[in-house]
Amino acid sequence: xxxxxRVMELxxxxxxxxxxxxxxxxxxxxxxxxxPGSLGRLEELGSRLAGMAGxxxxxxxESPAVVVCAGDHGxxxxxxxxxxxxxxxxxxxxxxxxxxxxxxxxxxxxxxxxVLDVGVAGDxxxxxxxxxxxxxxxxxxxxxxxxxxxxxxxxAVLAGAGVAEELVESGGVDLLxxxxxxxxxxxxxxxxxxxFTGRPPGETTGHGTGIDDETYDLxxxxxxxxxxxxxxxxxxxxxxxxxxxxxxxAAIVGVILMGAxxxxxxxxxxxxxxxxxxxxxxxxxxxxxxxxxxxxSAEPGARVALDSLGLRPLLDLDMRLGEGTGGLLAxxxxxxxxxxxxxxxTLEELGFG
Numbered sequence: 513x514x515x516x517x518r519v520m521e522l523x524x525x526x527x528x529x530x531x532x533x534x535x536x537x538x539x540x541x542x543x544x545x546x547x548p549g550s551l552g553r554l555e556e557l558g559s560r561l562a563g564m565a566g567x568x569x570x571x572x573x574e575s576p577a578v579v580v581c582a583g584d585h586g587x588x589x590x591x592x593x594x595x596x597x598x599x600x601x602x603x604x605x606x607x608x609x610x611x612x613x614x615x616x617x618x619x620x621x622x623x624x625x626x627v628l629d630v631g632v633a634g635d636x637x638x639x640x641x642x643x644x645x646x647x648x649x650x651x652x653x654x655x656x657x658x659x660x661x662x663x664x665x666x667x668a669v670l671a672g673a674g675v676a677e678e679l680v681e682s683g684g685v686d687l688l689x690x691x692x693x694x695x696x697x698x699x700x701x702x703x704x705x706x707x708f709t710g711r712p713p714g715e716t717t718g719h720g721t722g723i724d725d726e727t728y729d730l731x732x733x734x735x736x737x738x739x740x741x742x743x744x745x746x747x748x749x750x751x752x753x754x755x756x757x758x759x760x761x762a763a764i765v766g767v768i769l770m771g772a773x774x775x776x777x778x779x780x781x782x783x784x785x786x787x788x789x790x791x792x793x794x795x796x797x798x799x800x801x802x803x804x805x806x807x808x809s810a811e812p813g814a815r816v817a818l819d820s821l822g823l824r825p826l827l828d829l830d831m832r833l834g835e836g837t838g839g840l841l842a843x844x845x846x847x848x849x850x851x852x853x854x855x856x857x858t859l860e861e862l863g864f865g
Contacts, residue, residue, distance in 0.1 A: 523795040545862055572851045580836055582632050583758050587654050614691060623843060701787040786805075826845050
C-alpha cells in the first residue's frame, strides 16, 4: 500500500460523532440544576464531547497532551520573516529543556509535551520528549516550485498520526492539543487557507512574528505568487499540502485524523493548526466533528479558516505565538464542559422535576 493510500485509509476511519449522544447531552443540559442556557457555549461543548465519546455524559479528559510539530521552510529565503532559520532548531531544544511558553502553560494545565521533528533543517540531539520523523530538512520555496512532493506530504501526515496514536493507545492520552514550530510557517499557512477557502492573500496573510509593513507586502505577494504558480485544487487536499504547505502543517493533519479515528477530542491552537484543519476536513469531513477551536489567533487567516470550518474559538486573547499555547489554555474549559454535564445534579434530583 502506498503512503498516499495509507493516508486515505486513515481518513476513512474518521466516523461521524454519535448524534444520539449529542442529543442526549442537550436534553441533559436542559435538566440540570441551572437555568437553561446559563452556561452559554460551555453547554454545547459538553454535548459535542458526548458525541465524540459516543456516550452521555462524556468522560472528563484527565490526561491531555500537546503535540508540537516542527519543520523549516524554503520560502524563508524570500525574506518573509526577519528571524533566521536556526531559531526553529533552537526552539525545539528549548521545548525539550522546558524553557518555552508552551512548557509553562502545559505545566499549568497538567498537559504533557511531545515534540515531533518532521522537517527541522538543523540536527537535534536525542531527548525523551522528542520524536524524530524527519521527512526532509525543510521544504522547498513554495513560491518557486512545490514545497514538497506528494509522498513527502503523506509521510508527514502519517508521522503526526503515529505520534497521536502512540499517545492515545500507549500513553493514555484522552485530549490532544495541536502545536507548531517553524520560522516562516505563517506564509504557507496563509497559502493553505487561501487555497482551501478561495479568499485572497490580503485577507489570509498576517504579520507573523511582527514584520514591518514592507515585509508584510512582500509576504502577501509571495503567497499570491505561490497560488498563481500552483493553482492548488481543494478537491485534492494532499496535493494542496504538497504544493504550498509545510511539513508541520501536514503532521498536524495527521494528529487531527488520528484523534478523530480514535474518538479523542483535538483542540486546535492558532493559524497554523487552523490551516491544517482545513486540509483534514477536505480529506475526512467527519474529522472536524472531533475538533475544538481553542482560541482565535491574532493572525487574520485564523478567523477565515475557523469561519470556513464552522468553529467558534473558546478564547480570544490576541495571542499569535503558536507552539500550542493558545490551545492549551482552552484545556480547562474542555474539562469543565464535560464535568458540568456529568457531575451536576438535575432539577429532578433536587425535587423539582
